[in-house]
Each structure stands twice: as structure tokens, then as C-alpha cells.
Amino acid sequence: MGDTISERRAKVLELVKAIRTLPTLPAMLARMNTVIQNPDATAKDVADVISTDPAVTAGILRIVNSPFYGLPNRIATVTHAIMILGFNTVKAIATSSSLVNTFGDRPKTGGFVREQFWMHSIACGAACRTLARQIGDIPMQEDYFIAGLLHDVGKIVLDQCFSKEFLKVQEDVQKRRVAIREAEEALLGVNHADIGGVLFDSWKLAPGIVQAVACHHMPGLAGEQIRAASVVHMGDILARALMVGSGGDDTIPTIDKAAWDNLGLQKEQLPRLLADVDAEIQRASVFMELMK
Amino acid sequence: MQELPIDQAQPGMVLAAPVQDAKGNVLVGAGTALTAMHLQRLKERGFKTVKIQAGKAAAEPTAPATRNAAPPGAAARLGNAPAAAPAPTAAAAAAVPLIDRFEDMFARGTRDELMDALRDAARPVVATRKG
Numbered sequence: 001m002g003d004t005i006s007e008r009r010a011k012v013l014e015l016v017k018a019i020r021t022l023p024t025l026p027a028m029l030a031r032m033n034t035v036i037q038n039p040d041a042t043a044k045d046v047a048d049v050i051s052t053d054p055a056v057t058a059g060i061l062r063i064v065n066s067p068f069y070g071l072p073n074r075i076a077t078v079t080h081a082i083m084i085l086g087f088n089t090v091k092a093i094a095t096s097s098s099l100v101n102t103f104g105d106r107p108k109t110g111g112f113v114r115e116q117f118w119m120h121s122i123a124c125g126a127a128c129r130t131l132a133r134q135i136g137d138i139p140m141q142e143d144y145f146i147a148g149l150l151h152d153v154g155k156i157v158l159d160q161c162f163s164k165e166f167l168k169v170q171e172d173v174q175k176r177r178v179a180i181r182e183a184e185e186a187l188l189g190v191n192h193a194d195i196g197g198v199l200f201d202s203w204k205l206a207p208g209i210v211q212a213v214a215c216h217h218m219p220g221l222a223g224e225q226i227r228a229a230s231v232v233h234m235g236d237i238l239a240r241a242l243m244v245g246s247g248g249d250d251t252i253p254t255i256d257k258a259a260w261d262n263l264g265l266q267k268e269q270l271p272r273l274l275a276d277v278d279a280e281i282q283r284a285s286v287f288m289e290l291m292k
Numbered sequence: 293m294q295e296l297p298i299d300q301a302q303p304g305m306v307l308a309a310p311v312q313d314a315k316g317n318v319l320v321g322a323g324t325a326l327t328a329m330h331l332q333r334l335k336e337r338g339f340k341t342v343k344i345q346a347g348k349a350a351a352e353p354t355a356p357a358t359r360n361a362a363p364p365g366a367a368a369r370l371g372n373a374p375a376a377a378p379a380p381t382a383a384a385a386a387a388v389p390l391i392d393r394f395e396d397m398f399a400r401g402t403r404d405e406l407m408d409a410l411r412d413a414a415r416p417v418v419a420t421r422k423g
Contacts, residue, residue: 007336177400181329182327182328182329185328185329185332191329217329218329218330218333220318220319220320220321221319221333237410238414240397241410241411241413241414241418242414242417242418242421243390243393243394243397243414243418243421250393250396250397251397251400251401252397252398252401252407253401254324254325254327254401254402254404254407255406255407255410256320256321256324257310257318257320257321257322257323257324257406258310258318258319258320258321260321260406261318261321267405267406267409270409270410270413270414271413271416273413274413274414274417275417278417
């Protein structure tokens with residue numbers, strides 16, 4: 001899509017040049033993605049790679065045995081999880097578990113309350129997963145969950161790599177009561193969504209996840225990935241409407257009409273949808289426990 | 293409806309017609325309250341004009357003129373002076389009941405049919421939560 005996205009990408013890359021490197025994709029995930037691409041890979045091959053990271057392995061087993069999956073029988077090994085849930089689901093769980101491990105102790109600066117940040121992130125992921133079921137995109141629910149869970153990863157990059165600027169952004173949010181993205185744009189010319197998109201693109205995550213993160217405030221600009229971006233846009237708004245956690249400001253973005261139309265939702269569905277999202281957020285609390 | 297040069301459009305104005313690219317893809321839907329970011333990106337993409345709903349600009353709560361003023365309810369609750377009340381600190385915000393922060397958040401956001409429907413649907417869920 002258009003020049004704007006590539007222009008913004010160029011701006012982010014210029015900004016990022018000021019630091020040495022972006023955070024790197026955890027090595028285990030990189031190896032896992034390579035192994036899964038091999039059509040001859042067995043469940044054991046994939047499980048062997050995942051098992052090299054004990055924290056992620058423990059996280060996967062906690063998640064698959066939690067109400068988030070609600071399986072009737074206890075799963076004891078990653079191989080067993082792959083046989084029951086399939087490669088794609090376990091890949092998604094390994095990705096979320098690993099990235100929660102990697103980033104779970106951040107952000108650190110100023111008024112950013114880490115628990116509140118992650119509660120918002122998990123709530124957004126849960127809302128996206130619920131939306132996937134609501135709109136009939138069930139095969140996409142794990143990707144939408146990851147995109148929602150990590151939609152604000154750019155804030156972590158800002159916190160980690162541009163701490164001084166990010167503190168100023170937070171002061172501006174407090175002073176003017178604006179959305180954090182507006183304060184970021186005012187100070188840096190780009191926002192956390194742009195930065196998150198560049199990070200995940202450099203990690204070669206699925207295009208739907210990359211664009212959903214990059215365009216969650218402007219889903220109309222997500223091109224072919226407008227559906228995923230619309231889900232995350234809406235998931236963020238639903239999580240904020242339910243007042244779960246905090247994305248760093250106390251504002252509610254306006255529902256983008258293009259996103260709303262893309263999802264095919266009706267106003268009358270909102271009460272039921274919000275109740276479903278609220279229940280899903282409770283089930284997703286296992287992700288909060290992973291960080292403790 | 294009024295067609296405005298994009299340089300004269302202000303955040304908070306509501307689109308009367310969708311902004312579409314050359315292929316007819318809707319970039320920003322009709323009824324959207326424009327933000328500064330929308331305007332900047334549309335300018336970057338070379339759009340020269342936008343169609344605005346008449347009489348909607350000044351009343352929008354997201355208009356810059358009203359943006360810095362905290363809503364009267366929040367200011368009174370926090371004991372701040374009503375004019376140009378500073379934003380609450382995290383600690384002060386935590387002391388305000390969750391449902392009041394909820395109402396305040398929606399009051400400062402865009403007010404349209406859809407956002408009102410969202411607020412009304414979320415309110416009973418938030419009201420039952422401890423905060």
C-alpha cells in the first residue's frame with residue numbers, strides 16, 4: 001500500500017539507526033520457525049527445538065493446561081501438545097510464551113506501570129481471539145492473539161532504546177491527556193505501531209501479524225492485511241472500553257469505520273461481544289501468571 | 293456537507309464522505325472524527341480536500357480547543373480548579389472509582405452513535421468490576 005507506509009518505515013529505520021540494534025528474535029523461535037517450514041518435520045523434531053528453552057517449555061505446558069485452551073486431559077509434554085493442538089497452535093503458543101518471557105519485565109520508565117501494560121496487552125490479545133471466533137476467522141485466532149498481545153511492542157522498544165524520549169512522551173500524555181501515539185508523533189514523528197511493525201518485519205513474523213501491529217491505529221492503511229489490522233484495532237478498543245490494564249494513557253480511540261465495516265459487526269452485537277471478551281480475558285490470565 | 297482544503301481541516305471534524313484511494317479502497321470511513329494523524333497521513337498521500345459534516349467541528353470533544361480542559365466532573369472529583377485542570381497523576385487516577393474513570397474516558401473521546409453504543413454495552417461489565 002502506497003507511499004505513506006514505506007515513508008514511515010524509512011523514518012523509523014532512520015530513528016532506529018541511532019541505536020545499534022533492535023531487540024532480536026529469540027534464537028529458539030528462529031530455529032523453531034526453520035524446522036516447522038520443513039514439510040518432513042515431525043512433532044518430535046519441533047518439540048526438541050522448543051525443549052531447548054526450559055522457561056518456554058514450562059510456559060507452553062501451563063498455557064495448554066489452563067482454561068485458555070480448556071482441554072479435557074492434562075498434557076505433559078510439548079510433543080503431546082503438538083499432537084493434540086497441531087503445529088500452528090503450538091507454534092503460536094511457543095511464540096507468545098517466549099516473547100512474554102523476553103519482554104515481560106518491561107517497560108521500566110517513569111509512570112509506566114508494567115503490570116498495567118501487560119494486563120492491557122493480554123486483554124487486547126484475548127479480545128482479538130474472541131473477535132476471530134465472532135467473525136468466523138477461527139483458523140486465524142492464534143495469530144490474532146499474538147498480534148493483540150504484542151500490538152504495543154513498539155512501546156517496549158521505545159522504553160528500552162529511547163528511554164529519555166519515552167519519558168518525555170509520558171510527561172506529555174499526563175500533561176495534555178492525549179493518546180500516547182499522539183505524544184509519540186509529536187516528539188518523534190512516528191508512533192509505537194510503526195516501530196512495532198518494523199521490529200516484527202525484521203523478525204519475519206507472518207505478514208498479518210506485522211501489518212496488524214503496524215496499522216492498529218490506522219487499519220485502513222493495512223492493504224491486504226486490513227482484516228488482521230481491523231481485529232487488533234477493535235481488540236485494543238474493546239480492552240480499553242472494559243478498563244482492563246492500561247496502554248499508557250487513559251483515552252479511548254475512535255472506532256475506525258473502515259475496520260468496523262470490514263469486521264461486519266453490528267452495534268446490537270456489542271453487549272454479547274463484550275461479555276465474551278471479558279470471559280476470555282479471565283481465561284487468558286495464565287499469561288499474567290507466567291510473568292510472576 | 294462541506295468540501296474543505298485539507299490544510300483547513302481540523303482534528304475533531306467528522307468526515308461526511310469516505311476518503312478513498314484511486315482503487316476505491318476506503319482509507320478513512322464516513323463518520324470518522326479526524327485526528328491530527330489522519331490529516332497528516334492523508335496530506336502525505338497527496339489528498340487535497342476532505343468532505344466534512346456541517347456543524348460537527350466545534351462541538352467535537354476531540355477538537356483541540358477543548359482538549360486540554362478536563363471534564364468538569366473529573367476536576368471536581370479530584371479537587372482541581374475547573375479551568376485548565378492538570379491531568380491526574382497515576383496515584384490520583386487510582387483513587388477515582390473505575391466507573392468514573394470509564395465515563396470520563398468516553399466523555400473525552402469521540403461522541404458518535406457507535407462509540408455511544410460501545411460505552412453503553414461496556415458500562416454494565418465495568419460497573420461490576422472492582423477497581
